[in-house]
Amino acid sequence: MASKMVLEEALMLGELSDFVIKVRDKDFKINRTILSNSSLYFCELFHNNPQMTVCSFPDVSASIMDLIVKYAYTQSVLVLENNVQLLLEAAECFKIKGIVRTCCDFLLQKLNTSNCIWILTLADRYLYPDLKEKACLFILRYFEDVAQYCPDFCNLSAEQLIHLIGKTELNVRQESVVFEAVIRWINYAPAERHGHLVSLMSKVRLNLISVNYLVDTVRVNNLVKGSPKCMAMVTNTMKKLQASNLVRPLARARLPAEVLLAVGGFNDNLPANVIELYNVRTNRWRTVYNKDNLLPEFSQCVYIDGYIYCVGGLLDHRFFSSVTKFNLSTKTWEEAGVMHEARANLSVVTLNGFIYAMGGWNEQETLKSAERFEPGTNQWTQIAPMEHRRADAAAATLHGKVYIFGGLLGNLALSSAECYTPTTNQWTLITPMSVARGAMGAIAYNDQIFVIGGCSHGRRLANVEVFNPASMTWGMVAQMHYPCSNFGVALLEEKLYVVGGIDTQDLTLCTVWCFDADKNQWNFVRDLGRPHGAVSCCLVERVPHASAFPL
Structure with a gap:
């Protein structure tokens, strides 16, 4: 750092200079050796013309040359949206690989539906295969929006x-x-x-x-x-x-951009060891994993960065605090960090790269405790406890907060709901549901949270309540075709999916429903390959994390 500051000061004072670069309206006094270390163009120029002391580049602006010269002295450059193209063109001209890499990284960070075709064309022109591939993948992923809204589509x-x-x-x-x-x-x-x-x-x-x-x-x-x-x-x-x-x-x-995985749960009153994959394009389920190792019943599975985490649960009358994770690339399970408390029928969500585990019950009691897992450190940290004890509650995240609804306290269904704010580590009671329920599903969509089905005082429910955090009010939408509980929920391509579950006859289901919020309508989609109760649903990017699975 000190050497960079010394060199930058030398540049500002014109010290050590033995060469002058002229652009449109400015002269730059530079050191040939320092510039040659960053630019192959100038290295070759000075080698072939050792007596040259001045060189002009009338097509390069002073602001761009200033960035290039400062990079030679400091090895850092400020790339902005209004200079990236000219800077990249100049870096190509002067063969400065470091600036080219920085510009390409910047373009990748800024890749969106408005500029993706411009970036693709730029990558094509200058033969940047990595940037071209990522821009192409982006266009393929968001083609509908690109075709409709990108100003460069017709170019x-x-x-x-x-x-x-x-x-x-x-x-x-x-x-x-x-x-x-x-x-x-x-x-x-x-x-x-x-x-x-x-x-x-x-x-x-x-x-x-x-x-x-x-x-x-x-x-x-x-x-x-x-x-x-x-x-x-x-x-x-x-x-x-x-x-x-x-x-x-x-x-x-x-091929779809995302696939839906139904993980674990139970069928025929036995823990399931199966992962099934749903392809929305073909409306088909396929078993992609079926091994001997059993996942605990009444655990919860969530997905983060190429791994499915199976949290807590119950197996052979033993409550688990352990966590295992499934590597989608290698299709293998491995141990992850252990929770502070064993818990089954817990609620689990992901938010900003963390996993939150809340409530549930163990051998002694229904829990109000909550904890947070950081995958990078493999550590769980206890957070503030909830206001109420609850198991088999439904949880969802929206606008940087964790919401939890209802649940069971012994055999009593709850209507209360709470909101957790990570920045303050505080739970706040919010407007309760109109119907007490547990073993239901909750999922956020369109700035609202849908709380679906479940059971209440010994009967299963088909109704769906919708919570609006902005107004702190509840509403109702169309009911499911028949009552059920203990199912998986997911949001896929702006539709809400209910997967498996238990019906009013206590039978596990293989049915899958899809809710279209715009039409306020439920529709059946293709059944699971086998019945599943208490299944977890994970939405996974097909590329790169689910590309190993056959569709």
Whole structure:
């Protein structure tokens, strides 16, 4: 640090200088050796021209050259959104790898749906394979938003667009999005782009589009109607679908960006050792793990950074304080940090990289204690206890806070609810639910928390309450099709999923429901491969963490 300060002072005072760089409106007095250590361009220039003392670069601004010269003296550079492109171009020109790396890291941090195509084009131009790959993956992941909102979408080359929409990894909920993106891109410059229509349409997976949309939108589109080859594609697809009684082939289905994992729980009154994976694109479940080691009953599983953590639980009448974690890459379980208290039927959530474990019960009592786990240190820390003792409660996180609802105190169902603020380490009682319940599910969506089903005073519930933290009020939405408790919950592609559970006959379920909040409607989706009660649901990024699992 001291040497950098000395060199920076020498630069400011013009000391040690033996060369002058001239730009548009400023001269920089620099030391040839110092500049050569950072820039291969200047190293070669000075080596080939040892007598040169002045060099001009009229196309480089003073502000950019100032950053480059300061980097040579300090090995640090301030990259901003308004200078990154010019700085990167200059760093390429002067062969300064350190600035190039810093600019690429900066662009990755700023990657979003507005600039991703510009970054992809920049990476393509200067041959940055890592940056190009990450920008491409980002576009594939958020293609729907990129196609609709990115100002540079229509500036993609035909080759780039063909490459993107040809990928199975393209994340679109409806294939019609791809068709509409193709039409929008061509209509941006129809005279120049009409010749690419057939190549682009061949990448649209027409067999994944509804027949109504094919008839009402695709077939009547003017661009498609004007192309015999495109019309033949549409007609052939419709014939194949009609011949197969509209059963769609799934071999070419797009891959989802995220998958839903159903972990643990129990079936046939025995602890489950199974992990099942749900692919929303194919509406199918697949068993991806089934080994002899049993997960404790009434534990809770959550996902963080490539690991599923199984917390607490009960096995052979023994309460656990232990935690195990499942490595999704290696498909192996390993020990993690031990909680301060053994607990089953606990509530577990993740927030800002931490795992929170709350309540539950052990051999002696129902608990009000709570603790927090930091994966980086593998340590649990006790936090403030809740206001009320509760087991089998439902918990969720929203806007940096932990919420916990209801639960059981012995056989008594609770309606109370609490909110924990990590910055103050305080629990606060909030508006209670209208219906006391335990063994339910809770999940945050659209700035609200949905509390679903459960049981109350010996009967299972189908109703769903919704808590609005802004107004501290409760509302109701559509009920589930029938009452159940002890299920897993997840939010996948803006829909709420209820997985497995126990019905009014005390039977474990394999049914899976999906709630569309916009339509206020529950729908059945594909059943689990086997019944599961008290299952945990984890949402996992397919790339990189679930890429080892077959879909």
